[in-house]
Amino acid sequence: MEPRTKKQKNELYNELTSGDEQLNHMYENVFNYLSINICYLNYNEKKFIVEIQKNNTSYVKNNYHEIIEPKNMIICFALSTIFSTSCEIVDFLIECFKINVNGIINSYDGYFSFMCRFSSNVHMIKYLINKYNIENENLLEYCLYQACNYYKYGWNNESNLDVIRFLVEEKNTNINVKKSPDNKNYFLKYSNPHNKDAIIYLLQNIKDVSDSELIDIIICYDIYCLKEIICELNNYVRVNRFLWRCYEIHNVVENEFIIEELNQLIFDSSNRKRYKIDDPFLKSWEEYVKMVDELKIIVPIPIIEVNLPEIKSQCPDFSNYSKSDILFKNNEIIYYGDRIIFYNSLLFLRDVCKNCNFDEPIILTGSLPKYLMNHYINASYTGEFFLADVKPPDLKVFINFIDQYPTTTISINNLEQQIIQFFDHNKLDYTNFDDLKDIFIKYRLKYLYLHMHNRLYTK
Secondary structure, eight states, X not given: OOOOSHHHHHHHHHHHHTTOHHHHHHHHHHHHHTTOOGXXXXXXXXXXXXXXXXTOHHHHHHHGGGOXXXXXXXXXXXXXXXXXXXXXXXXXXXXXXXXXXXXXXXXXXXXXXXXXXXXXXXXXXXXXHHHTTOOOHHHHHHHHHHHHTOOOBTTBOOOOHHHHHIIIIISOOOTTOEETTTTEEXXXXXXXXXXXXXXXXXXXXXSOOOHHHHHHHHHHSOHHHHHHHHHHOOOHHHHHHHHHXXXXXXXXXXXXXXXXXXXXXXXXXXXHHHHTOOOGGGSOHHHHHHHHHTOOSOOOOOOOOOOOOSSOOOOOOGGGXXXXXXXXXXXXXXXXXXXXXXHHHBTTTTTTGGGOOOSSOEEOOSOOOHHHHHHHHHHHHHSOOXXXXXXXXXXXXXXXXXXXXXXXXXXXXXXXHHHHHHHHHTTOXXXXXXXXXXXXXXXXXXXXXXXXXXXXXXX
């Protein structure tokens, strides 16, 4: 008489899993999904499945003939794609059981979508999809749908994020599919709530997430999970929309828990007001640096754009003003100009120049190019300086020179915003300017420190 009770079925699952409860649960879900009644599997068939799971290639090759029923051949092959890590076993079963890999297992699932629902083994999935050149958009879309429905089981408590990445980033599956009647994102709407990795990936990469979709997620999760999602999101705008909707849906106590220990830099000005959070840019340097170093997100810099001239600025050649006062000597070149104007702008001289004898020219050290020295002097006359006039290869020597000889117009502090724009405009990498990074930190330039984080994080 065939076993019918739950207890009797569990005993049969135990034969497959040696009593592993989590694995029992996995098998039960898979068998139910495939509409398989374990009661109809004989000992040899169950043993064959166990050895597939153990990657026992020799057993599979020597005993495949024990699987006689075509439907059980399909079952064994399907299970091999999720339980085995051996491509050799999978290829062998395809050949011996004459499996049509493009066929279906049940009324709506093929082997590829089945794998994506139940397996986190991206190597097996990638191997089979690439081997059989799966390019059909509808099939890949359904595979992604199933991957978003993946659930971590105790026996294989691994994220399937790599599977989702493979389908989206390597197979170019369109992640932005919206379907009627509500016009919500297909994958976000039907993702398994337990698969937070999928939810986070979708929230970070979908082009357009509506407020109603954010609300659906907020309602679906408890405050502990919401906090985890917020911590992992790397999209600043979406994080703040998420925080805004959380504020509207949850009460004060719940919201206080959600934002507790969150990095204050991830809050935009509106959310800082809602949650009554102090401006992080007003924190001490030490506190601020700690917050930036712990960021997992690119935070926009609240910076005022400097309108830089499109054409390089023109300035006199001060090395030819021999009828004027001698200002200083640098690199064996003597520069001339109005000593009162220039010395009053030079910070280390302005308070003592009246009491000094300048019979001998001042020597300014450093190897600043002549064109740049002219701009440096000219800024004392005009009261403005544009970093755009600096050629990128000369940036290091210029910043080091300004660190030594700041003026009322040109100083590291005054140039902070221009330095940020200069790095962006010229696509410079901070990793090539380690000595300058130390100077920026010495001056405690908060916006520049955040900009360095953003650029390195992007890279």
